[in-house]
Amino acid sequence: MKKKLLVGLTIIMFFFKNASAGNYEKVFYDFKIESITGEIIDLNQYKNKVILIVNTASYCGFTKQYAELQELWNKYKSKGLIVLGVPSNSFNQEKDDNKDIKKFCEVNFNINFPLSSITDVKGENVHEIFKWAADNHGKSAIPKWNFYKILINKEGKVEDTYSSFTKPMSNKIIKKIESIL
Numbered sequence: 001m002k003k004k005l006l007v008g009l010t011i012i013m014f015f016f017k018n019a020s021a022g023n024y025e026k027v028f029y030d031f032k033i034e035s036i037t038g039e040i041i042d043l044n045q046y047k048n049k050v051i052l053i054v055n056t057a058s059y060c061g062f063t064k065q066y067a068e069l070q071e072l073w074n075k076y077k078s079k080g081l082i083v084l085g086v087p088s089n090s091f092n093q094e095k096d097d098n099k100d101i102k103k104f105c106e107v108n109f110n111i112n113f114p115l116s117s118i119t120d121v122k123g124e125n126v127h128e129i130f131k132w133a134a135d136n137h138g139k140s141a142i143p144k145w146n147f148y149k150i151l152i153n154k155e156g157k158v159e160d161t162y163s164s165f166t167k168p169m170s171n172k173i174i175k176k177i178e179s180i181l
Contacts, residue, residue, distance in 0.1 A: 024156075028051060036101060038117065043129075052083050052084070052168070054150075056086060056115075057093040057146035065147045070112070085116070090120050090122050101118070145164045149168070149173070151173070160176055
């Protein structure tokens with residue numbers, strides 16, 4: 001009986017293992033990514049800030065979340081939040097040209113938070129930031145679809161992840177951001 005209980009507890013502990021307890025040889029601020037206009041964004045400039053990194057796409061059913069991402073940015077940027085949009089065609093729903101994406105975002109959603117160039121968020125050519133997130137936080141940090149959200153804390157580590165269905169202005173995201181700002 002004790003052996004079965006021990007095996008059962010071990011299995012339960014495995015499923016509830018804290019995936020964020022990665023080795024973190026690097027932190028988020030150690031990386032760089034190309035901006036939508038071609039300059040290099042040195043993420044070290046965001047050190048000690050909270051980052052919400054979101055893979056975006058122009059032709060996705062979740063594209064309307066751009067409006068809430070901008071609202072979130074407007075509300076919390078003065079308190080230390082950075083919203084970083086990462087246009088990606090990993091799910092075959094993004095434009096082919098950075099200039100077209102930038103124009104689309106500005107015209108349709110008045111976006112002024114930082115955007116990267118078109119970037120792979122999964123697969124063979126995944127950007128090192130997304131590989132790092134998966135290596136340190138586990139499978140929950142791998143985008144399952146467009147508008148997947150990864151929240152980075154002030155220490156440069158993955159704090160939490162949110163599905164595409166979780167809206168940027170949801171209580172779940174707002175409460176977490178406010179608790180770590």
